[in-house]
Amino acid sequence: MNKLRSTKELHALRESLKKDQKNDRISLIVCGGTGCETFGGHDIYDAFVETIKNKGMEDAVDIKKAGCQGFCERGPLVVIKPADIFYQKVKKSDVQKIIDETVIKGKVLENAIYTDPQTRKKIVKRTEIPFYTKQLQNVLRYNGFIEPTSIHDYITVGGYSSLEKMLDKMSSSEVVEEIKLSGLRGRGGAGFPTGKKWEIVRNAPGDIKYLICNGDEGDPGAFMDRAILEGNPHQVIEGMLIGAYAMGCRKGYVYIRAEYPMAVKYVQKAIDQANELGILGQNILGKDLHFEIEIKKGAGAFVCGEETALIASIEGLRGMPRAKPPYPAVSGLWKKPTCINNVETLANIPIIIEKGASWFNKIGTENSKGTKVFALAGNINNTGLIEVPMGTTLREIIFDIGGGVTKGRKFKAVQTGGPSGGCIPEDFLDTPIDYESLQKVGSIMGSGGLVVVDDKTSMVEFARYFISFSQNESCGKCVPCRIGTKRMLDILDKILGGKGTESDLSVLWELGKTIHETSLCGLGQSAPNPVLSTLKYFRNEYESLINKSSDGKTPEKDKEITPENVSTK
Amino acid sequence: MNKKMQKNQESPDIELQKLEDYIDKFHTKFDNSDIIPILQFVQDIYGYLPCDALEFVSKKTHIPLSRIYGISTFYAHFSFVPRGKYTIKVCIGTACHVRGAEKVNAKLEELLNIKNGETTADYKFTLESVGCVGTCALGPIVVVGTSKKSEACCGGPLKSGRNVSLGDKFHGQVTPENIEEIINKYQGETDE
Known part of the structure; x- marks a missing residue:
């Protein structure tokens, strides 16, 4: 690849790539997301390559392995373009048939197409499947269609055109203004206005500033960032470049969990390609823009998703958070102004620059603009990855897109926001999703994991699960989190063990509130949420466990808390 | 987390050459931020963090062993004992x-x-x-x-x-x- 020396050259490259693209050719897109890989997607891909080679059809058919298509439950997925035929649960034995029947004769293979479980209707086209029709894909628009390992694929569909537009037409302050106007808020969970953060970093004194992409997606039940990094890494890099230009950062880091080996590989490959093409490095596209990106791999600590802990981890320290202020935007990595943005936030940036803030802020609710990617998991029929406008209700997501609860069981609760979020009962399913409304019902937006549980699940046990997770991942720096979560866990164990008393519930409540108010970082502050929300909405389950324990015998008298009967870890 | 760094009698003498080559690639003066990638490399090639390797890393990089110990015990991925295939x-x-x-x-x-x-x-x-x-x-x-x-x-x-x-x-x-x-x-x- 030759280095591009100007935006014109990038434009010319895109045009020539577009011209080379043969639109009349049939292309087979095999989903290469981790979900489909787990079902043997890679073997399917290999089988297609081999079959096409054996038949000497290399010139007639394109075969691609793209990122996650979202409908993981139905994997391995194969989409055939331009007819848009959607094959699901593809088996190795189907490969030959797909080539013979569909590719050569244009016939649809009945046994591999999707059947709507509710209407029993067979649906051939991807765009007509309810799982997809109810979505609005902005961030994920190219996910599943372009090859994540090919920068040319990304450029062909219009990638890096926002970078081009920005370098040609916008000043750095105009970029910040545009992002502010768009109303984009941090997709990592806290929802801080991105434009405002950028402005603070931009205005911070000093020449050295850093931009960090937070891909330490530790929330169990969340896999949005993983799918974006694995499916379209260049979009995140473009977002980072725009940020670097706006804020004057010369160095960026992508912090990725070590549990995501494929994401690490793909992002590294994307960085290498961008360097080679002159899209990263010194004098990018001949302009006065210098930016390099390095990957930092996590080492298995949930708390490192917290920004100050993440900074400590990059600095090579134990990943422990520190008190804020000063905020990283003022004093972050090596005490320099540092902007930390979530993967999905950065993936939104090129779209805003491309289509304009006024286009973006028409989507969503008054205070939460744009779309949000959610990961559907748990006892739900259509597990996978979806993207909907802010303001969509939980009911629409769970029942219309998600296809309802598995095995025809009854819905009990949906847990949003991972261990930091809460459990939302059926009464609130019509809540339109945005940052504020979820907080109002005792949960949080979080990074976007939605775990549905059915009526078989014990909510007390479920709450215990989260507390034990947070307890395990507590870094130990501050007392409320380290000891408080341990005490909450002890009490929950006591209740589950049939020895709970009425007063345990009030202690749990009070303890939860105290931990929330006094912990140092977000992990501690939000750790009690699963317990507090279940206490609020499913108190009867706690009570029935307590009453059950008193059956036949008198309930154990409440022990006074003394140093002797308080166990230490 | 109960982790203890110990000399393991059962483990055979470890080959340090690969590690030396890797560390030498850094060339520049070491700063703290290099330590996690180095430990990840150690864990990758040996499957765990052998005590000898850590002592070697400490000598080579002048990062105190106590600090290396602190980091190794904090992150869940690091193990001080040999692991299965x-x-x-x-x-x-x-x-x-x-x-x-x-x-x-x-x-x-x-x-x-x-x-x-x-x-x-x-x-x-x-x-x-x-x-x-x-x-x-x-x-x-x-x-x-x-x-x-x-x-x-x-x-x-x-x-x-x-x-x-x-x-x-x-x-x-x-x-x-x-x-x-x-x-x-x-x-x-x-x-x-």
Whole structure:
């Protein structure tokens, strides 16, 4: 690849790539997301390559392995373009048939197409499947269609055109203004206005500033960032470049969990390609823009998703958070102004620059603009990855897109926001999703994991699960989190063990509130949420466990808390 | 977290050459931020953090051993004891949890006759749990990886011209019933 020396050259490259693209050719897109890989997607891909080679059809058919298509439950997925035929649960034995029947004769293979479980209707086209029709894909628009390992694929569909537009037409302050106007808020969970953060970093004194992409997606039940990094890494890099230009950062880091080996590989490959093409490095596209990106791999600590802990981890320290202020935007990595943005936030940036803030802020609710990617998991029929406008209700997501609860069981609760979020009962399913409304019902937006549980699940046990997770991942720096979560866990164990008393519930409540108010970082502050929300909405389950324990015998008298009967870890 | 750094009598003398080559690649003056990547490399090539290797790293980089110890104990990925050829990671993330990951873990403990966190006597398997591997849609998930050169377990070394392969092998929708079959497959594999 030759280095591009100007935006014109990038434009010319895109045009020539577009011209080379043969639109009349049939292309087979095999989903290469981790979900489909787990079902043997890679073997399917290999089988297609081999079959096409054996038949000497290399010139007639394109075969691609793209990122996650979202409908993981139905994997391995194969989409055939331009007819848009959607094959699901593809088996190795189907490969030959797909080539013979569909590719050569244009016939649809009945046994591999999707059947709507509710209407029993067979649906051939991807765009007509309810799982997809109810979505609005902005961030994920190219996910599943372009090859994540090919920068040319990304450029062909219009990638890096926002970078081009920005370098040609916008000043750095105009970029910040545009992002502010768009109303984009941090997709990592806290929802801080991105434009405002950028402005603070931009205005911070000093020449050295850093931009960090937070891909330490530790929330169990969340896999949005993983799918974006694995499916379209260049979009995140473009977002980072725009940020670097706006804020004057010369160095960026992508912090990725070590549990995501494929994401690490793909992002590294994307960085290498961008360097080679002159899209990263010194004098990018001949302009006065210098930016390099390095990957930092996590080492298995949930708390490192917290920004100050993440900074400590990059600095090579134990990943422990520190008190804020000063905020990283003022004093972050090596005490320099540092902007930390979530993967999905950065993936939104090129779209805003491309289509304009006024286009973006028409989507969503008054205070939460744009779309949000959610990961559907748990006892739900259509597990996978979806993207909907802010303001969509939980009911629409769970029942219309998600296809309802598995095995025809009854819905009990949906847990949003991972261990930091809460459990939302059926009464609130019509809540339109945005940052504020979820907080109002005792949960949080979080990074976007939605775990549905059915009526078989014990909510007390479920709450215990989260507390034990947070307890395990507590870094130990501050007392409320380290000891408080341990005490909450002890009490929950006591209740589950049939020895709970009425007063345990009030202690749990009070303890939860105290931990929330006094912990140092977000992990501690939000750790009690699963317990507090279940206490609020499913108190009867706690009570029935307590009453059950008193059956036949008198309930154990409440022990006074003394140093002797308080166990230490 | 109960981690202790100890000289392991059973472990053979370790080969330090590879490590030296890797560290020499840094050339520049070391700063603290290099230590985690170096430790990750140590864990990659030996499968754990041997005491000798850590002492060597400390001497080479002038980063105190106490600091290295502090970091090694903080992050869950680092281990001070040798691990089995295959690391079986049971995902206990929320989605896998509600779909019965605990039962899978119990079955694995029974099959391998070890507790979660332990290694079998023949150093073939290490069983551990992992927070979430982000493949929630297909829970419960069990990930099997080799402690050294994790790519090799996924159908041999990378073929040229092929897409990057996924290092560890993911098994989705695992049940106590089908986990036995999966383990047997690895049991049967002979050392290359």
